[in-house]
Amino acid sequence: MEMEEILKNLKKDLETVLTLQQLSEVKAHYLGKKGLITSLYSKMRELDDESKKSFGGLINKVKMEASDLIDNKKELIETKILNEKLKNESIDITLPATEIKFGAPSILEKMIEDVEELLISMGFDVIDGPEVEEDKYNFEMLNLPKGHPARDAQDTFYIEGEELLLRSQTSPVQVRCMLLGKGKKPIRMICPGKTYRRDDDDATHSHQFMQIEGLLVDKNVSLSDLKGTFDVIAKHLFGEDCETRFRPSYYPFTEPSVEMDISCHHCKGKGCNICKNTGYITVAGGGMVHPKVLENCGYDPKKWSGFAFGFGAERLAMIKYGINDLRVFYTNDLRESKVFDRKEAN
C-alpha cells in the first residue's frame, strides 16, 4: 500500500536525521503543504462519498502517526543538544566560595552573655549603671569610708575632687538597685559592665576591665545559697566535671566574705603552672552583703539578708579560652576575633 510505503520511508529518513534543521526538512517533505502525505488529500476528489470517508480516515491516521514520529525525533534531538550544553556548563565545584564576611562578638561580651543567659533563667534581671559614678555609691555606702585602705586614692580615677570618679567596681549598681527597692522588694540582679582602676596595662593588668557582678537580697538567704549558685555558674561555664571551692576572704562590703575557686580547667586539678600547683583557680569574690551596706541602702539586716558575687569577665575568658594576655581583649585583632564567630559545643 502506498500509505504504508510512505511511513516506512519516513522512518528510514528519520534514522539519518541528526539536526533540527534536517528534521524540519524531512517534516516539510512529508507534512508540508506539498508534502507526500498532504498531497494524498488531492486524491480524495476522485473517490465516491463512501470511499472518501474511509480514505480520509486513513490519511488522518497516517498523518498523526507521522507527526508523532517527527515529534519524538525532535524531543530526542533536543535532549541530546541540552545534555551537550549542560556538559559544557559543568564547573569546578572545588573553586573557592564567595566569601561572606564573619561578624564575631567581642570575646568579653560573649563571655558575659553566657553568664547572663544562665542567670536570667534563674530569675536574675540584667541591669546597668553609670560608669561615671559618685564616690557615695562607689565607696561610701559600700562600707568603704574615706580613708579606708582599700580605696587608696591611687587605685581610682577621680574626675572631680573626691566626689566623682570612674567607677572602680560594678558594686555601686548594687547600692542603686537596693535604694530603688526601698527596703521592701526582694532583689535578684546581675550588672555586668566596665570598671576602671589606675593600673598600667600589661599582660595581667588593665586600667579598664569588666566585672560580672550579682546581688540577691531576700529573706532567708545564706552563704550556702551563694555556694550553690556559684556551683551552677561554674558548671555552666566550665563543664559538669568542674569542681568548686570556697575560701574565706575579706571584702569591706561583704561579711562573711569568700573567694570562689574552680578546679583548674587546664590540668583538671592535678596541678600545673596556671594554677600555681594548687589545682584551683580563683575566679570570683563575694559573700553575704554586709549588714552596714544593707542598712545604708534601706534594708533591715534583721529581716533581710543577701549575697553578692563578682567575676572578672577577662579572667573567665582567659581561663575558658586559654588566653594569656589581658591586652588581647582591647587590641581587637580581627584575625583573633574570627574564631569566636560560631556557636559553642553546648
Place this chain on the structure above:
Amino acid sequence: MIDLEWVKDYIDISDQDLKELAVKITKAGINIEKVITNHIDNLVIGEVLECEMHPDSDHLHVCQVDVGNQNLQIVCGAFNVRKGLKVIVALPGAVLPGNFEIKKSKIRGVESNGMLCALYELGLEEKNDETYSKGIYEVSSKAKVGMDAMKCLNLDDTLYELDIHKHRNNDCYYHIGFAYEIGAILNRPVVLPDDKTSPIKDNINDHFSLKVETDKCPYYLAKMVTGVKIGESPEFIKRRLTAYGMRSINNVVDISNYVMLEYGQPLHFFDKDVLGDKILVRDAADGEEIVTLDGKIRILSNDDIVITDGKKPVCLAGVMGGENTEVTADTKSILIESAIFDGVSIRNTANRLDLRSEASIRYGKGLSYEYTLKAIERACHLLEKYAGATVLSGTVMHDKINKKVKKVDFKSFEINKLLGIVISDEDVKVELNRLGFPFEYNNGEFEVIIPPRRLDIDPYVNDIAEEVGRLYGYHNLKSTLPNEAIKKGEYASDIKYRKIISKRLRSLGLNEVKSYTLVSPSMADSFKYEDKKQIVLPKPMSIDKSVIRTSLISSLFKVYEYNHDHKVSDVLIYEISKTYDANYNEESKIAILMSGNYMSNQWHALNIPVDFYLVKGIVQNVLDYLGFNNRYTFEKAEISDLHPGICAKIMLDGKMIGIIGKVHPSFCKDDVFVAELSLEALMGKVKPIKFKEALKYPEIIKDMAFTCEKNITSDIVMNAIKKAGGRLLTNVRLFDVYEGDNVGVNEKSLAYSLTFSSPSKTLNESEVMEVFNNIIYKVEKELGVKLRNK
C-alpha cells in the same frame, strides 16, 4: 613573711607538718602563697682530719675530712680551716642558694669532693666584708660528725609568704598575731614572750616631759633606758631578722625591729642624750624640713605628723626617724617610743614622700593599741638582757585612745541562718574559745567581746558568723539554691536594645570590638560632630588616657589602624558603648567603621567594595529593623575629619541622631567609612507589625528621567515625584545616575522607575498615563528640571 621557727616561741607546733599546716591555715582564711624552707640536702657535719697546703697555691688547703661514713679529700680556701676543726660540709649533689650545685672536681690539679661552708654561702647570713672575713663556719666541737648539718645546728627554718587582703592584715602579719591564728585553728594556747625587767627607782617622769598637740596621735608611750652597750645582736635575733629579709645593724636597732615583728607595733629609739628632755608631737608646718635616717632631706606638709624636741622635728612620725637623734655607736641612753598614729595620715605622708617603711606600712593599715605597751616592755626586757641596759621606772604617756570594748549579742540561729548550717550553742562556745574571744552565755544568748587586736571585726553577728564559719570550714558548707524565683529574669530595656542592635550588626557581617573609654586629647578632638564639652581627668595616668570620649569613632579608627598595619585588608567593625560629656550626661553610642571589601571572590571577579552607599545600607538596615522606615533621612553635612563631599547627618523624625561619612583623605589616605548613632535616640516607640497582602491586580511600571543641575539631590526629585504621584503611584526607584557627554557640563540625569497599581482593580493605560504626565508636569514646574528625551 612569717618565720615558723620563730612562731614556735609562742605556740607549740613541734608536732605539725608545716606544709599541711599551711593548707589548714589557707582553708581558714589566711592565704599562704608560698611555703619556703631553707633546708639543703647533702649538708653534713664533718671533722678536718688533715690539713695541708695545696702544692700549687699559696692560700688553698687540701683537707681530709671525716663526714661520718667516709673520709673525703676537699680543697678549701678559707684562712681558718685547720686540723681538728668541725665544719659544715656540702657533699657532691648539694645545691646551695643561687642554684649552685656542688660536684666532684679538680682544683688546680687536686681532686676535691665537696665544699666546706661559710654561713653566707648557705643563705643564712648576708654576704658582706664582715661575714666574708670570718671564713668558714666553725661548728661547736660537740657536734656529731655525719649528722645533717642544718638540723644539728638548729638552722632549719620554714617561712610562710602570706597574701592577706588589705582589710585583715595587721593582726596576723606579725608573729604573735599569727600564733593566735594557728591557736584558733589547732585549738592551742598562745604564750606571750617574757617582758619582765628590773627597773631602777629613777623615774622617767622626772627626766622627761611629753606634750601631744595633734589629734592624729591618740596614744603615745615612752620609756627610758640608760647605760646601753652597743654591740652585736645575739645569734637568734640576727638569724630571724636575716630570714625575714632585714639586715642586722647592732643589738639595739635590731631589738626595735625584732619587737615590731613580734608584736606588730613599730617602735622608735631616740638617742636620749641628743634629744634632750622634752617631746612634742604636733602637725608639721608646711615647708618644714627634716633629714631622715636615710640621709635625705624631706620637705613636710601640714598633713604630716612630726615628733619634735620642742622645737625642731626629730622624727617623721610613723614613717622614719630623724638623722639628728639616731642611735649611734656612742649612744648610752635611749628613749623608746611606742605610739598609735592616724593611719590615713601616715599612708598619705608615705605615699607623698614615696617612703614606704615597715612602720608606715603597719600604721597605714590601721593598728590596734593592744600591744603598744606590751611592745615597749618587751623591748626594755631585751635591752636589759642583750644590751646591758638599765631600765628607768615609769612610763611617759599620752592616752586619748578609744578603748571602748566592741561587743556583739546574738543567738546561734542567726549564725546558722547566715551560713546555711546547723551548729549548736555548745559548738559556738567551742569556736569562740578557740578564737580566744571572751563571751558570756545566758539562756541561748551570747555576748561576745572582740579582742582589740582584731581591728578587722565589727560588732555585727555577720562578723562572728565569718569567724565561726571559717573555722567550721567553708568546704563543709552545703551547696543550696536560693528560694525559687517568683518571676523570670529579664534584660533592662537599654541593654535589650544594645543586644538587639549588636546581633543585627553581627549578622550583617560586622565584628564587635571593645576599646578604651579613656582616650588621648587628639583622639578626643577627632571626628567631633557634636557641641559637647569633654571630661578631662585632673590626674590621668598618662596623656594618652586622659579624656573621657564623647564619640567612639576615633577608637574604632585606632582598631582599624592596628588591623590595617597587620595586613587585615577588610575591616568591618562596630562598638556600642557609653559616653559621657562634661555635664555628666550619659549617651550610649553605636559606632561603625568599614573598609575594604564587603563581599568578594577574586577568581570570580566578584567584588563589593565598601563605599558610602554600602554603609548607608547598613545603617538603613538597622533603622528599618528597629521599625523606623520612612521616618529617617540623610542630610548633607560637613564634619571635621570627614570628606566634605561624602558626609551626612542622619535624621530621625527631623532630629539629628548620628552621622555617616568617609574619613577625610588628609586624615587617612585609604577609603575608610564611618557612622555613629545615638542608641538612646533609637529606643523610641514604633508601630506594631501588620500583615500586608500582596497585590492581586497587575502593576504597571514606567520609567522617566530628568536632567537637572548637579546640586539637586536625588531625594528632592524623588520626593517631588512621590508628592505628584498620588495614591496610584506605589513605588519609586532610582535606577540610573548619569553625568557626561549627553548632558550639560553642570548637569546630571536621574532616571526613575515608577510602579503604579491599585488594590481594587486592574489599571488601564490611559489612567496611568494621566498620572504619569501629571508627575512630569509638576516635577518640571516645581524643581525647574527637564524630562530627558530618549
